[in-house]
Amino acid sequence: MEVGQMQRRLVDYTKSLFMEGFLDAQFLQLQQLQDESNPDFVVEVVSLFFDDSEKLLNDLTMALDQPNVDFKKVDAHVHQLKGSSSSIGAQRVKNACIAFRSFCEEQNIDATLRCLQQVKQEYYLVKNKLETMLRLEQQIVAAGGSIPMIELGF
């Protein structure tokens, strides 16, 4: 596949992520922060996000698996995940966290378990999407092309 084609594919793909709500404007901010002095910024941050989130999700799973669930702790983890996902621009994950937190307040064990599933699902989805997108970018760069800047209406 030649570079131009790859670039078009990337643009379309990235746009779809925004349209479908996986990513929001915050992600654009990250992309804009990337420059020559730091050409891998987005990849680095996203990787960091993945590592951190997986840890948090594990902690959450464990915390909710206890006989006596410590909702404060659960809430703290979710809050953290909310913060990092919103900073990355992972909108759907963030929204799932918001819902999660309200159930934590209610100390509703069933609802929170469901929320955990929801968050995990959203997380794996966005992880998948981001990885695909980043792979496309890599291919373009490897082929000597440059990554097109996405311009979105919002």
Added chain:
Amino acid sequence: MNSSSGKSYMSTASSSVIWKAGGDVVADQFPAGLRVLVVDDDPTCLMILEKMLKACQYNVTKCNRAETALSMLRENRNGFDIVISDVHMPDMDGFKLLEHIGLEMDLPVIMMSADDGKNVVMKGVTHGACDYLIKPVRIEALKNIWQHVVRKRKNEWKDFEQSGSVEEGDRQPKQSEDADYSSSANEGNWKSSKRRKDDEDENDERDDTSTLKKPRVVWSVELHQQFVAAVNQLGIEKAVPKKILELMNVPGLTRENVASHLQKYRLYLRRLSGVSQHPSNLNNSFMNPQDATFGPLDLQALAATGQLPAQSLATLQAAGLGRSTAKSGIPMPLVDQRNIFSFENPKLRFGEAQQHVNNNKQMNLLHGIPTTMEPKQLAGLHHTAQSMGNMNMPVLSHGSQSSQNNPLLMQMAQPQARGQMLNDSTVGLAPRLLSPMGQPMLSNGMATNVSTRNGVPENIRAPSYNPVSQTSSMLNFPMNHTSELPGNSFPLVSTPGISNLAPKVAFQEDVNSEIKGSVGFMPSYDIFNDLT
């Protein structure tokens, strides 16, 4: 204590601030090179923030633990200009860190969190944060953080410079330092906020010293412990800077240093106890213009201090004396809102007094707010004036004028609210209170800039309040006076008071029939005792 090799303060108002950092002088590139310490346990956020701050050309140090941040700050007191910290951290609560930094290093601190609940934001305010950012933080939000540094420097500089200045001249003679915060409100002496006394004291001492600039005292943990020990020994009620200084017996420490630290400490204690003993702190700015006029409403003095637009003065006087009863409409010029507000401030006090006295009088706002005053109302005013003695400031709004009165009411509520503000959980509304009305409360360059960025209003129970905009400018008015106060404590503390309007506002409904001080205003302001 820092010697003069610490930061040197030049004119801080402009961008020619010179930042000394280990010998590097970055002049005229400001705010580039601003030394920021960012603390967040979330590695993703930390990395993003670091990148953003670097993109703003700041000099960034990142840290993922509060303890580490504190020790970094302690080791290198002059190494940073501003700190940005997350609220929720595992090893130490962000607010705790904020307190430490405020007490020990007196650096501006910005709090941030994904949590945008008003309570949390309020906490930021009361703990002395100079700003609060909601995550996700955008780079635009970071571009302006340098303003907090400049502002703080400016305020400190101003403190040092005050000696026999005009402002001082207007103030009442120095009061006994023994007057405690809580008692000062009772003394009917509005200005007796500690800050003012400190200023005066500082000025007095200033006359003795030949230096204008005071080197910054670094309140290390040990020093602070000594301070606390001294305070406890004396008893918090009786702890005055002079005696504390004596007890501490630290060479090179001046009474002013102790005084300003004491003020912060008291605020801190008050926050801890959740009770505001007295709002006079907040009133500080309000008080200033009105010093002499406190007791009886001295319109003349008010006018003289420029607080009272001449026209309004005339109108008020006329109204007060019932001379204008003949007119069916008081020709109140629509004074520009700002003007009204500056005028309003003194009124706050009076308003309260009014409440006391005028229960069912129809009151009208005579100060420049165009009102369609009916003769009846005038008569009411007149009546009021008579009953009040010299209080001819209409305080509460008559039903028909509710819209105009609202702002006044709100303003009045403010000072009173202050007394309660710390208690009241609705305090968190402060920034939000005005927002539904469409004006960010702190929009006018207030000293504090707790910009919550969420205009989510809550608890605004008086839907009829339209003139929030007025209120906001009103709020700004006092804020302008905060410059005398150390760092953040003053303005931050005062804002909450405003928020208290919300609950108090509810009493608007009662207003028509009874203006009751009991709505909660009264207790804080014993000025009424003087007035009635």
